[in-house]
Amino acid sequence: MKKQSLFISIMLCSVGLFAFGETVNFQSDLNEAKRQAGREGKLYIVEFMTERCYSCRMMDEITFADPQVVGYIQENYVPVKINVESFDGYVWKEKYDISVLPTIMVFNAQGEPVAKYEESIGGMRMFDILTEHNLPYNRTGTESYLHPAPAIPPSSPPIAQIAPPVPPPAAQTVAYTPLPTAPPRPVDTGVRRNSDSFGFQVKHTSPHTDYGVQIGAYAQYDNALRTVEQLEHELSRHVMVSTHTLHGRAIYKVVVGGFISRADAADFQYQISTPNTDYFVVDLSRTL
Numbered sequence: 001m002k003k004q005s006l007f008i009s010i011m012l013c014s015v016g017l018f019a020f021g022e023t024v025n026f027q028s029d030l031n032e033a034k035r036q037a038g039r040e041g042k043l044y045i046v047e048f049m050t051e052r053c054y055s056c057r058m059m060d061e062i063t064f065a066d067p068q069v070v071g072y073i074q075e076n077y078v079p080v081k082i083n084v085e086s087f088d089g090y091v092w093k094e095k096y097d098i099s100v101l102p103t104i105m106v107f108n109a110q111g112e113p114v115a116k117y118e119e120s121i122g123g124m125r126m127f128d129i130l131t132e133h134n135l136p137y138n139r140t141g142t143e144s145y146l147h148p149a150p151a152i153p154p155s156s157p158p159i160a161q162i163a164p165p166v167p168p169p170a171a172q173t174v175a176y177t178p179l180p181t182a183p184p185r186p187v188d189t190g191v192r193r194n195s196d197s198f199g200f201q202v203k204h205t206s207p208h209t210d211y212g213v214q215i216g217a218y219a220q221y222d223n224a225l226r227t228v229e230q231l232e233h234e235l236s237r238h239v240m241v242s243t244h245t246l247h248g249r250a251i252y253k254v255v256v257g258g259f260i261s262r263a264d265a266a267d268f269q270y271q272i273s274t275p276n277t278d279y280f281v282v283d284l285s286r287t288l
Helices: 002-018 030-040 054-061 067-074 087-095 122-131 223-235 262-272
Strands: 043-047 077-083 103-106 113-117 189-194 197-202 213-219 239-246 249-258 278-281
Touching: 030 043, 030 077, 043 054, 043 087, 067 077, 067 122, 077 087, 087 213, 103 122, 113 122, 213 223, 213 262, 223 239, 223 249, 249 262, 262 278
Parallel strands: 043 077
Antiparallel strands: 043 103, 103 113, 189 197, 213 249, 213 278, 239 249
């Protein structure tokens, strides 16, 4: 009990020391942080948190108020704070598999994750982490590498057409060959559009396909249906809509599938990706 009281006293004193100092000025837009990091040749650091997370608040009041940490981040990093209970934060939470709060992730200037810490971090250790990853090869990047968050695609998304499964010459590289033995994993298919009305032919999923490529998450049902229609027309593949709830509101995830291995899904993701997309592979046994 005495040890606990001493610890709380030390923490309160630390808060008092930093209360009137400068703190890290976090952004809330992860896409803009990516673009800025690419332009300026910096890394960016992301704190995943919620307003209800006590450890997150303590890090804000102590770690991110440490003058040494504040100065180093301002000079070398683009800082971002993501509330995983917001709609956009929910999408990023899924993409980066955030299950512990706070979680700190460090990304290089090309938007690639280089480190993930699922714990509270003090000022001295945070400074060591910042200096450890601030290396020349992590600061090299251009804006062309950066992709925005999953969002509503344009009316005609620039998705590559899939080549027919014709055996190529030995020296030729095949862009993509559909799996001949993988059974389809449809949930919602056969979308028909009549003005702003849509309809689904619902089918059961196959238990033998475990991976898909998430195209986006939508708050509006109509936007999800329009995306399904576009994808099925342009890719000639089965598309799934998975419904989830966030704070009592529905979220509609659009996933192209299904694939029997993560490698197959990753290959498909690579083939359909463009500089304006950020599709990612999902484990359907956990997502649906």
